[in-house]
Amino acid sequence: MDLFSYNPDNTTDDAPDDVPDSGEEQKGAGTDVQKRIAELREAISYHNRRYHDQDDPEISDAEFDKLFNELVKLEEDHPELVTDDSPTQQVGAVPKAAGRKVVKHQQAMLSLGNGFEHSDIEDFATRICRFLGLDTMPELVAEYKIDGLSCSIRYEDGALVQAVTRGNGQEGEDITENVKTLPDIPFVLKGKNIPKVVDVRGEIYMTREEFEALNDRQAEKGGKVFANPRNAAAGSIRQLDSKIAAERPLRFFAYTLGYTDAKFESHTDQVAALKDWGFTIVPDVKTFSSLEPLFDWYEKLSKTRFDLPFAIDGIVYKVNSTALQERLGFVARAPRWAIAHKFPAEQASTVLLDIEVQVGRTGVVTPVARLDPVYVGGVTVSNATLHNEDYIAERDIRICDKVFVERAGDVIPKVVGTAPNGRKEGAEPYKFPKQCPACKSELVRLEGEAAHRCLNHFECPAQIEASILHFVGRTQFDIDGLGEKMVQMLLEKEFIKSAADIFTLAQKRDELIELEGYGEKSIDALLQAIDESKIVSYPRFLAALGIPMVGNQVASLLGNRWPKFDDFMHVAQSEEGQETIQNIDGIGPRIAENVCDFFKNARNQAQLKAFLDAGVRVADFEVPTMEKETIFTGKTVVLTGTLPTLSRDEAKHRLQKMGAKVSSSISAKTDYLIAGDKAGSKLKKAESLGVEVLSEEDLLSAE
Numbered sequence: 001m002d003l004f005s006y007n008p009d010n011t012t013d014d015a016p017d018d019v020p021d022s023g024e025e026q027k028g029a030g031t032d033v034q035k036r037i038a039e040l041r042e043a044i045s046y047h048n049r050r051y052h053d054q055d056d057p058e059i060s061d062a063e064f065d066k067l068f069n070e071l072v073k074l075e076e077d078h079p080e081l082v083t084d085d086s087p088t089q090q091v092g093a094v095p096k097a098a099g100r101k102v103v104k105h106q107q108a109m110l111s112l113g114n115g116f117e118h119s120d121i122e123d124f125a126t127r128i129c130r131f132l133g134l135d136t137m138p139e140l141v142a143e144y145k146i147d148g149l150s151c152s153i154r155y156e157d158g159a160l161v162q163a164v165t166r167g168n169g170q171e172g173e174d175i176t177e178n179v180k181t182l183p184d185i186p187f188v189l190k191g192k193n194i195p196k197v198v199d200v201r202g203e204i205y206m207t208r209e210e211f212e213a214l215n216d217r218q219a220e221k222g223g224k225v226f227a228n229p230r231n232a233a234a235g236s237i238r239q240l241d242s243k244i245a246a247e248r249p250l251r252f253f254a255y256t257l258g259y260t261d262a263k264f265e266s267h268t269d270q271v272a273a274l275k276d277w278g279f280t281i282v283p284d285v286k287t288f289s290s291l292e293p294l295f296d297w298y299e300k301l302s303k304t305r306f307d308l309p310f311a312i313d314g315i316v317y318k319v320n321s322t323a324l325q326e327r328l329g330f331v332a333r334a335p336r337w338a339i340a341h342k343f344p345a346e347q348a349s350t351v352l353l354d355i356e357v358q359v360g361r362t363g364v365v366t367p368v369a370r371l372d373p374v375y376v377g378g379v380t381v382s383n384a385t386l387h388n389e390d391y392i393a394e395r396d397i398r399i400c401d402k403v404f405v406e407r408a409g410d411v412i413p414k415v416v417g418t419a420p421n422g423r424k425e426g427a428e429p430y431k432f433p434k435q436c437p438a439c440k441s442e443l444v445r446l447e448g449e450a451a452h453r454c455l456n457h458f459e460c461p462a463q464i465e466a467s468i469l470h471f472v473g474r475t476q477f478d479i480d481g482l483g484e485k486m487v488q489m490l491l492e493k494e495f496i497k498s499a500a501d502i503f504t505l506a507q508k509r510d511e512l513i514e515l516e517g518y519g520e521k522s523i524d525a526l527l528q529a530i531d532e533s534k535i536v537s538y539p540r541f542l543a544a545l546g547i548p549m550v551g552n553q554v555a556s557l558l559g560n561r562w563p564k565f566d567d568f569m570h571v572a573q574s575e576e577g578q579e580t581i582q583n584i585d586g587i588g589p590r591i592a593e594n595v596c597d598f599f600k601n602a603r604n605q606a607q608l609k610a611f612l613d614a615g616v617r618v619a620d621f622e623v624p625t626m627e628k629e630t631i632f633t634g635k636t637v638v639l640t641g642t643l644p645t646l647s648r649d650e651a652k653h654r655l656q657k658m659g660a661k662v663s664s665s666i667s668a669k670t671d672y673l674i675a676g677d678k679a680g681s682k683l684k685k686a687e688s689l690g691v692e693v694l695s696e697e698d699l700l701s702a703e
């Protein structure tokens with residue numbers, strides 16, 4: 001993989017010559033090691049500038065860490081080659097002075113050592129114990145490592161006077177005006193014990209949601225689209241125009257103090273003071289006295305971290321006691337009393353080999369990136385989504401580009417953008433195909449939609465295949481032995497043309513067992529699984545039909561209302577079907593329209609008949625029994641007039657669900673009359689008979 005080859009553009013930065021992948025074999029010692037160290041230093045300095053100075057990294061964090069760790073290792077093995085100007089001895093990049101004042105930090109802003117494996121953290125704990133001469137580990141605080149950019153804010157007599165970026169750790173850029181636009185940074189500290197002077201340190205970040213929304217807005221106006229929330233936050237805070245910074249959804253978590261005249265016994269005391277003074281502190285701070293529960297927390301968080309509204313890239317462990325922190329001190333660029341336990345990187349860079357378009361079961365055409373396989377988010381990824389035509393155009397993604405790929409949690413991997421300097425000469429802008437790759441019919445892009453569609457629903461082989469795969473999927477018919485390969489083969493050899501044909505496969509048993517690679521046993525098992533699936537539950541059957549927006553959940557709502565599938569189908573095919581269906585709680589007009597369109601379509605009706613002819617039967621929906629007793633349980637109720645929101649039909653259904661008998665005429669046996677607008681003779685009769693009169697509201701509040 002050509003990960004580290006540069007193709008400098010016209011920036012003022014001098015990009016170093018090619019640096020081979022750190023995986024490359026190192027020959028001999030002496031000059032070779034010196035040469036490699038020089039190469040690594042040059043490359044690391046270059047990438048430091050791209051990251052810190054230009055907010056536009058060219059390689060992923062993981063790739064940077066790999067280079068950096070290789071240099072650390074070489075310098076450890078050859079201490080005589082360590083120099084003061086080596087990046088291992090520095091923090092970040094030298095600040096860019098242009099347009100901004102450079103400010104010296106009264107107390108340096110350091111970086112953190114990091115580890116990925118449990119053993120790295122065990123080594124950290126052992127080092128601390130050895131250094132302090134302790135037998136047991138001192139208390140550690142575990143705090144989210146927020147993926148943003150750090151900032152130091154000076155308060156004097158409780159008033160904000162200056163805010164500075166980390167810069168190279170010794171000096172940073174003055175960003176006071178921009179920082180003042182952040183809603184969770186107080187201008188004046190509140191609470192008790194406010195120090196005369198204090199530097200509050202923390203992380204400026206953007207939530208994932210606000211980052212996505214910012215990118216949408218940027219794309220719309222043709223502005224810069226950011227690769228991730230951290231780049232967006234960094235780019236925004238360093239805007240020279242604070243009006244622009246103010247428009248960006250930036251936030252701040254306070255997590256430590258820099259220089260101050262105040263004294264605190266522990267990190268947790270510092271954090272408590274920060275909260276008291278009016279800062280938002282990092283949530284979920286925990287303390288641990290042994291490693292086992294700390295690792296449990298790491299493992300748990302590595303899975304749930306994507307549910308957090310903001311990105312974290314690890315956990316920072318800090319010795320809690322300030323006295324012990326002081327004794328432990330610092331090594332080069334990082335404190336000895338803290339370490340970052342990082343999660344596998346969410347982003348990596350690789351080469352975009354090709355873009356193919358895929359047709360889904362509803363005809364939506366999605367461009368898919370074919371990638372040089374790359375390890376990201378804990379798995380090897382070779383395909384990633386590119387969403388739609390606009391997404392590619394807004395990011396100007398071209399085939400052969402070096403791209404960033406992101407895989408956060410279980411989300412489908414996506415290409416987030418092209419790496420700077422990652423373009424091959426002659427690469428052309430991507431042109432979205434005009435024809436469906438499967439059936440060659442012309443693709444259309446409907447008004448107001450980002451997606452292209454193939455409208456040839458019933459003939460397009462890609463849509464047929466995708467619909468059948470959906471039909472036999474796990475939450476639909478779930479037929480054992482009918483996986484992707486089998487379905488493709490059955491379609492290819494024309495054993496089936498539609499989902500209904502699956503249920504007539506038994507008639508072709510003799511031909512099926514002749515197929516290479518299957519044989520009698522597996523074919524008979526398949527045919528038996530198909531036969532057993534013929535009696536299907538109502539929600540599974542409805543979901544299997546692939547009606548847009550109708551899954552098992554909507555199917556259950558419909559089943560609740562019409563427990564017999566045939567009754568439901570008649571309603572869906574009737575004149576007033578759409579209105580009746582959309583009256584159900586949880587079902588909106590678009591779902592109702594999709595349902596009715598589907599059942600009124602002649603080709604779908606033919607499919608449904610084919611299912612019936614092949615012996616498919618839909619079991620009645622089992623309406624869950626009401627556990628709750630209501631005022632209507634066991635009572636006789638009559639409805640009259642127009643109710644404010646419910647149709648007569650819906651009101652009747654709800655009453656029946658509550659165990660009421662709904663009658664059409666008033667008599668002495670009637671318990672309640674529910675009267676709406678324009679109630680006439682029934683209301684009078686009820687009053688004369690002394691029957692209690694209720695409203696729609698009474699009905700709804702009884703449920």
Ligand code: IVH
Pocket residue numbers: 110111112143144145146147148149150166203255256282316335338340
């Ligand atoms: S403490 C001397 N706590 O991580 C230790 N840093 O890679 C000071 N970071 O520069 C840092 N979350 O930008 C600390 N909860 C946290 C953090 C955190 C994110 C960043 C910070 C620091 C970088 C080190």
